[in-house]
Amino acid sequence: MTDAECVAFLQWALPRLDMRWAGFRKVRRQVCRRIGRRLRELGLPDTTAYRQILARNADEWRFLDSACRITISRFYRDRGVFDALGAIVIPALARAAHARGAHALACLSLGCASGEEPYSVKLLWELGCAGEGDGLALRVTGIDAHPVMLERARRGCFHPGSLKDLPESWRSRAFERADDEWCLRPEFRRGVAFVEGDVRAALPAGPFDLVLCRNLVFTYFADSLQRRILAQLHAHMHAGAALVVGIHESLAGDSTGFRPWDGARCTYRRL
Numbered sequence: 001m002t003d004a005e006c007v008a009f010l011q012w013a014l015p016r017l018d019m020r021w022a023g024f025r026k027v028r029r030q031v032c033r034r035i036g037r038r039l040r041e042l043g044l045p046d047t048t049a050y051r052q053i054l055a056r057n058a059d060e061w062r063f064l065d066s067a068c069r070i071t072i073s074r075f076y077r078d079r080g081v082f083d084a085l086g087a088i089v090i091p092a093l094a095r096a097a098h099a100r101g102a103h104a105l106a107c108l109s110l111g112c113a114s115g116e117e118p119y120s121v122k123l124l125w126e127l128g129c130a131g132e133g134d135g136l137a138l139r140v141t142g143i144d145a146h147p148v149m150l151e152r153a154r155r156g157c158f159h160p161g162s163l164k165d166l167p168e169s170w171r172s173r174a175f176e177r178a179d180d181e182w183c184l185r186p187e188f189r190r191g192v193a194f195v196e197g198d199v200r201a202a203l204p205a206g207p208f209d210l211v212l213c214r215n216l217v218f219t220y221f222a223d224s225l226q227r228r229i230l231a232q233l234h235a236h237m238h239a240g241a242a243l244v245v246g247i248h249e250s251l252a253g254d255s256t257g258f259r260p261w262d263g264a265r266c267t268y269r270r271l
Protein backbone atom coordinates (compact mmCIF):
# COMPACT_ATOMS: atom_id res chain seq x y z
CA MET A 1 0.00 0.00 0.00
CA THR A 2 1.44 3.40 -0.94
CA ASP A 3 1.46 6.32 1.46
CA ALA A 4 -1.03 8.15 -0.79
CA GLU A 5 -3.45 5.21 -0.70
CA CYS A 6 -3.16 4.97 3.08
CA VAL A 7 -3.71 8.73 3.50
CA ALA A 8 -6.83 8.62 1.31
CA PHE A 9 -8.11 5.64 3.29
CA LEU A 10 -7.47 7.32 6.66
CA GLN A 11 -9.12 10.54 5.53
CA TRP A 12 -12.20 8.48 4.72
CA ALA A 13 -12.15 6.15 7.75
CA LEU A 14 -11.07 8.39 10.65
CA PRO A 15 -14.16 10.66 10.71
CA ARG A 16 -16.29 7.50 10.74
CA LEU A 17 -14.44 6.50 13.92
CA ASP A 18 -14.98 9.96 15.45
CA MET A 19 -11.30 10.75 14.98
CA ARG A 20 -9.53 13.55 13.11
CA TRP A 21 -7.01 13.18 10.29
CA ALA A 22 -5.02 16.25 11.40
CA GLY A 23 -3.93 14.40 14.56
CA PHE A 24 -2.66 11.40 12.60
CA ARG A 25 -0.84 13.22 9.81
CA LYS A 26 2.60 13.01 11.46
CA VAL A 27 2.22 9.55 13.04
CA ARG A 28 0.40 7.84 10.19
CA ARG A 29 3.27 5.46 9.35
CA GLN A 30 2.58 3.37 12.46
CA VAL A 31 -1.12 3.11 11.58
CA CYS A 32 -0.49 2.50 7.86
CA ARG A 33 1.88 -0.37 8.70
CA ARG A 34 -0.86 -1.99 10.80
CA ILE A 35 -3.46 -1.53 8.07
CA GLY A 36 -1.07 -2.94 5.44
CA ARG A 37 -0.51 -5.98 7.68
CA ARG A 38 -4.28 -6.37 8.06
CA LEU A 39 -4.82 -6.31 4.27
CA ARG A 40 -2.24 -9.10 3.92
CA GLU A 41 -3.88 -11.14 6.73
CA LEU A 42 -7.25 -10.85 4.99
CA GLY A 43 -5.73 -11.53 1.55
CA LEU A 44 -7.02 -8.20 0.19
CA PRO A 45 -5.40 -6.40 -2.77
CA ASP A 46 -6.09 -2.82 -1.67
CA THR A 47 -8.08 -0.47 0.57
CA THR A 48 -11.02 -0.47 -1.85
CA ALA A 49 -11.52 -4.16 -1.04
CA TYR A 50 -10.99 -3.36 2.64
CA ARG A 51 -13.77 -0.75 2.52
CA GLN A 52 -16.10 -3.45 1.22
CA ILE A 53 -15.23 -5.63 4.24
CA LEU A 54 -15.86 -2.67 6.54
CA ALA A 55 -19.23 -2.03 4.86
CA ARG A 56 -20.57 -5.38 6.06
CA ASN A 57 -18.61 -6.14 9.23
CA ALA A 58 -18.93 -4.04 12.41
CA ASP A 59 -16.18 -6.09 14.12
CA GLU A 60 -13.71 -4.94 11.49
CA TRP A 61 -14.42 -1.33 12.51
CA ARG A 62 -13.47 -2.33 16.06
CA PHE A 63 -10.21 -3.78 14.74
CA LEU A 64 -9.52 -0.60 12.78
CA ASP A 65 -10.26 1.51 15.85
CA SER A 66 -7.67 -0.40 17.86
CA ALA A 67 -5.18 -0.14 14.98
CA CYS A 68 -5.43 3.65 15.30
CA ARG A 69 -4.06 3.76 18.86
CA ILE A 70 -0.75 5.61 19.03
CA THR A 71 1.16 4.40 22.08
CA ILE A 72 4.25 6.64 22.26
CA SER A 73 5.09 7.89 25.76
CA ARG A 74 8.02 8.46 28.12
CA PHE A 75 8.72 9.56 31.66
CA TYR A 76 8.59 13.29 32.40
CA ARG A 77 7.53 13.96 28.80
CA ASP A 78 7.70 17.72 28.19
CA ARG A 79 9.83 18.56 31.21
CA GLY A 80 8.70 22.18 31.46
CA VAL A 81 5.13 21.03 32.05
CA PHE A 82 6.16 18.68 34.86
CA ASP A 83 8.50 21.30 36.36
CA ALA A 84 5.58 23.76 36.56
CA LEU A 85 3.35 21.08 38.01
CA GLY A 86 5.88 20.51 40.80
CA ALA A 87 6.63 24.18 41.44
CA ILE A 88 3.18 25.79 41.07
CA VAL A 89 0.25 23.49 40.47
CA ILE A 90 0.70 20.59 42.89
CA PRO A 91 1.52 22.88 45.85
CA ALA A 92 -1.71 24.82 45.12
CA LEU A 93 -3.70 21.59 44.84
CA ALA A 94 -2.19 20.31 48.11
CA ARG A 95 -3.14 23.55 49.90
CA ALA A 96 -6.70 23.28 48.56
CA ALA A 97 -6.92 19.63 49.62
CA HIS A 98 -5.68 20.53 53.14
CA ALA A 99 -8.23 23.35 53.31
CA ARG A 100 -11.13 21.01 52.61
CA GLY A 101 -9.80 18.45 55.09
CA ALA A 102 -8.94 15.80 52.48
CA HIS A 103 -6.52 12.99 53.25
CA ALA A 104 -5.45 12.32 49.68
CA LEU A 105 -4.88 14.02 46.37
CA ALA A 106 -6.52 12.14 43.49
CA CYS A 107 -4.92 12.17 40.06
CA LEU A 108 -6.16 10.67 36.78
CA SER A 109 -4.07 9.96 33.67
CA LEU A 110 -6.11 9.32 30.51
CA GLY A 111 -4.40 7.17 27.90
CA CYS A 112 -1.66 6.29 30.39
CA ALA A 113 0.23 3.93 27.97
CA SER A 114 2.73 1.80 29.96
CA GLY A 115 2.43 3.98 33.05
CA GLU A 116 5.14 6.52 32.22
CA GLU A 117 2.81 9.48 32.89
CA PRO A 118 1.13 8.30 36.13
CA TYR A 119 4.47 7.14 37.54
CA SER A 120 6.01 10.52 36.61
CA VAL A 121 3.38 12.22 38.79
CA LYS A 122 4.22 9.83 41.62
CA LEU A 123 7.97 10.56 41.24
CA LEU A 124 7.26 14.29 41.18
CA TRP A 125 5.20 13.97 44.34
CA GLU A 126 7.84 11.92 46.17
CA LEU A 127 11.00 13.58 44.92
CA GLY A 128 10.07 16.98 43.50
CA CYS A 129 7.50 18.45 45.92
CA ALA A 130 9.30 18.19 49.28
CA GLY A 131 6.97 19.04 52.13
CA GLU A 132 4.01 20.12 49.99
CA GLY A 133 2.07 16.93 50.48
CA ASP A 134 2.69 16.50 54.21
CA GLY A 135 -0.22 14.60 55.68
CA LEU A 136 -1.68 13.87 52.26
CA ALA A 137 -1.48 10.64 50.30
CA LEU A 138 -1.32 10.62 46.51
CA ARG A 139 -3.61 8.29 44.57
CA VAL A 140 -3.00 8.03 40.84
CA THR A 141 -5.27 6.16 38.44
CA GLY A 142 -4.16 5.45 34.90
CA ILE A 143 -6.71 4.37 32.31
CA ASP A 144 -5.87 2.92 28.91
CA ALA A 145 -7.72 0.82 26.34
CA HIS A 146 -4.64 -1.26 25.46
CA PRO A 147 -4.25 -4.37 27.65
CA VAL A 148 -0.63 -5.01 26.65
CA MET A 149 0.40 -1.49 27.63
CA LEU A 150 -1.33 -1.91 30.98
CA GLU A 151 0.43 -5.19 31.61
CA ARG A 152 3.75 -3.37 31.12
CA ALA A 153 2.56 -0.56 33.37
CA ARG A 154 1.78 -2.98 36.19
CA ARG A 155 5.16 -4.65 35.75
CA GLY A 156 6.85 -1.27 36.16
CA CYS A 157 10.02 -2.00 34.15
CA PHE A 158 11.17 0.26 31.31
CA HIS A 159 13.80 0.57 28.62
CA PRO A 160 16.45 3.22 29.38
CA GLY A 161 15.27 5.44 26.50
CA SER A 162 11.94 6.08 28.16
CA LEU A 163 13.72 7.50 31.24
CA LYS A 164 15.97 9.93 29.39
CA ASP A 165 14.02 13.09 30.39
CA LEU A 166 13.96 12.23 34.09
CA PRO A 167 16.34 14.11 36.39
CA GLU A 168 19.34 11.77 36.75
CA SER A 169 19.19 11.69 40.56
CA TRP A 170 15.54 10.58 40.43
CA ARG A 171 16.42 7.66 38.19
CA SER A 172 18.97 6.32 40.64
CA ARG A 173 16.66 6.90 43.63
CA ALA A 174 13.51 5.38 42.15
CA PHE A 175 14.69 2.61 39.81
CA GLU A 176 16.87 -0.45 39.98
CA ARG A 177 18.59 -2.00 36.99
CA ALA A 178 17.39 -5.44 35.89
CA ASP A 179 19.28 -6.66 32.81
CA ASP A 180 18.56 -4.10 30.08
CA GLU A 181 15.61 -2.49 31.89
CA TRP A 182 15.05 -0.13 34.78
CA CYS A 183 12.40 -1.28 37.29
CA LEU A 184 10.60 1.05 39.67
CA ARG A 185 11.18 0.33 43.34
CA PRO A 186 7.98 -0.75 45.14
CA GLU A 187 7.60 2.48 47.13
CA PHE A 188 7.31 4.43 43.87
CA ARG A 189 4.51 2.20 42.61
CA ARG A 190 2.45 2.46 45.80
CA GLY A 191 -0.81 4.37 45.26
CA VAL A 192 -0.63 4.04 41.46
CA ALA A 193 -3.39 1.87 39.96
CA PHE A 194 -4.28 0.98 36.39
CA VAL A 195 -7.66 0.27 34.84
CA GLU A 196 -8.45 -1.00 31.38
CA GLY A 197 -11.12 1.07 29.70
CA ASP A 198 -12.16 3.22 26.79
CA VAL A 199 -12.30 6.89 27.79
CA ARG A 200 -15.06 7.41 25.21
CA ALA A 201 -17.28 5.02 27.18
CA ALA A 202 -16.65 5.93 30.84
CA LEU A 203 -14.13 7.60 33.12
CA PRO A 204 -13.01 6.28 36.52
CA ALA A 205 -15.05 7.70 39.40
CA GLY A 206 -13.79 11.04 40.71
CA PRO A 207 -13.64 13.65 41.87
CA PHE A 208 -10.03 14.26 40.84
CA ASP A 209 -7.67 17.06 41.84
CA LEU A 210 -5.31 16.62 38.91
CA VAL A 211 -6.14 15.21 35.46
CA LEU A 212 -3.54 14.59 32.76
CA CYS A 213 -5.21 14.26 29.38
CA ARG A 214 -2.27 14.51 27.01
CA ASN A 215 -1.68 13.29 23.48
CA LEU A 216 -4.96 11.45 23.10
CA VAL A 217 -8.34 13.20 23.27
CA PHE A 218 -7.25 16.64 22.03
CA THR A 219 -5.04 15.27 19.27
CA TYR A 220 -6.81 12.27 17.80
CA PHE A 221 -10.51 12.63 18.61
CA ALA A 222 -13.09 14.56 16.57
CA ASP A 223 -14.10 17.99 17.90
CA SER A 224 -17.56 16.88 19.07
CA LEU A 225 -16.02 13.96 20.98
CA GLN A 226 -13.42 16.29 22.52
CA ARG A 227 -16.24 18.52 23.77
CA ARG A 228 -18.16 15.58 25.22
CA ILE A 229 -15.13 14.19 27.07
CA LEU A 230 -14.17 17.66 28.31
CA ALA A 231 -17.64 18.06 29.83
CA GLN A 232 -17.29 14.65 31.49
CA LEU A 233 -13.86 15.56 32.84
CA HIS A 234 -15.35 18.75 34.27
CA ALA A 235 -17.96 16.67 36.08
CA HIS A 236 -15.23 14.36 37.44
CA MET A 237 -13.05 17.17 38.88
CA HIS A 238 -13.11 19.27 42.05
CA ALA A 239 -13.60 23.01 41.62
CA GLY A 240 -10.07 24.45 41.43
CA ALA A 241 -8.61 21.17 40.12
CA ALA A 242 -5.99 21.13 37.34
CA LEU A 243 -6.33 19.73 33.83
CA VAL A 244 -3.08 19.23 31.89
CA VAL A 245 -3.09 18.81 28.09
CA GLY A 246 -0.26 18.04 25.63
CA ILE A 247 2.13 20.74 24.43
CA HIS A 248 0.60 20.72 20.94
CA GLU A 249 -2.95 20.72 22.30
CA SER A 250 -5.31 23.30 23.73
CA LEU A 251 -8.94 23.53 24.72
CA ALA A 252 -9.04 26.25 22.07
CA GLY A 253 -12.54 27.34 21.12
CA ASP A 254 -14.29 25.38 23.80
CA SER A 255 -12.79 25.84 27.20
CA THR A 256 -16.15 26.21 28.97
CA GLY A 257 -15.63 25.63 32.67
CA PHE A 258 -11.83 25.92 32.51
CA ARG A 259 -9.36 28.81 32.59
CA PRO A 260 -5.60 28.74 31.79
CA TRP A 261 -3.52 28.27 34.95
CA ASP A 262 -1.26 31.30 35.47
CA GLY A 263 2.39 30.43 34.99
CA ALA A 264 1.83 26.74 34.19
CA ARG A 265 2.07 25.74 30.53
CA CYS A 266 -0.63 23.49 29.08
CA THR A 267 -2.56 23.56 32.35
CA TYR A 268 -6.14 24.71 33.02
CA ARG A 269 -7.98 25.38 36.25
CA ARG A 270 -11.41 23.84 36.54
CA LEU A 271 -13.85 26.60 37.53
Ligand SMILES: C[S@@+](CC[C@H](N)C(=O)[O-])C[C@H]1O[C@@H](n2cnc3c(N)ncnc32)[C@H](O)[C@@H]1O
Residues within 6 Å of the ligand: 069, 070, 071, 072, 073, 074, 077, 110, 111, 112, 113, 114, 116, 117, 143, 144, 145, 146, 149, 197, 198, 199, 200, 213, 214, 215, 216, 246
Ligand atom coordinates in the same frame (compact mmCIF):
# COMPACT_ATOMS: atom_id res chain seq x y z
C1 LIG B 1 0.11 8.73 22.54
S1 LIG B 1 -0.22 7.78 23.99
C2 LIG B 1 -0.14 9.07 25.21
C3 LIG B 1 0.47 8.59 26.50
C4 LIG B 1 0.61 9.67 27.56
N1 LIG B 1 -0.65 10.29 27.88
C5 LIG B 1 1.61 10.71 27.12
O1 LIG B 1 1.22 11.83 26.76
O2 LIG B 1 2.81 10.40 27.09
C6 LIG B 1 -1.99 7.49 23.85
C7 LIG B 1 -2.49 6.34 24.70
O3 LIG B 1 -3.91 6.37 24.66
C8 LIG B 1 -4.41 5.04 24.57
N2 LIG B 1 -5.75 5.10 23.96
C9 LIG B 1 -6.08 5.27 22.67
N3 LIG B 1 -7.41 5.31 22.52
C10 LIG B 1 -7.94 5.16 23.76
C11 LIG B 1 -9.26 5.14 24.27
N4 LIG B 1 -10.32 5.31 23.45
N5 LIG B 1 -9.45 4.97 25.60
C12 LIG B 1 -8.39 4.81 26.43
N6 LIG B 1 -7.11 4.83 26.01
C13 LIG B 1 -6.88 5.02 24.69
C14 LIG B 1 -3.39 4.30 23.72
O4 LIG B 1 -3.43 2.91 23.96
C15 LIG B 1 -2.08 4.96 24.21
O5 LIG B 1 -1.48 4.23 25.24
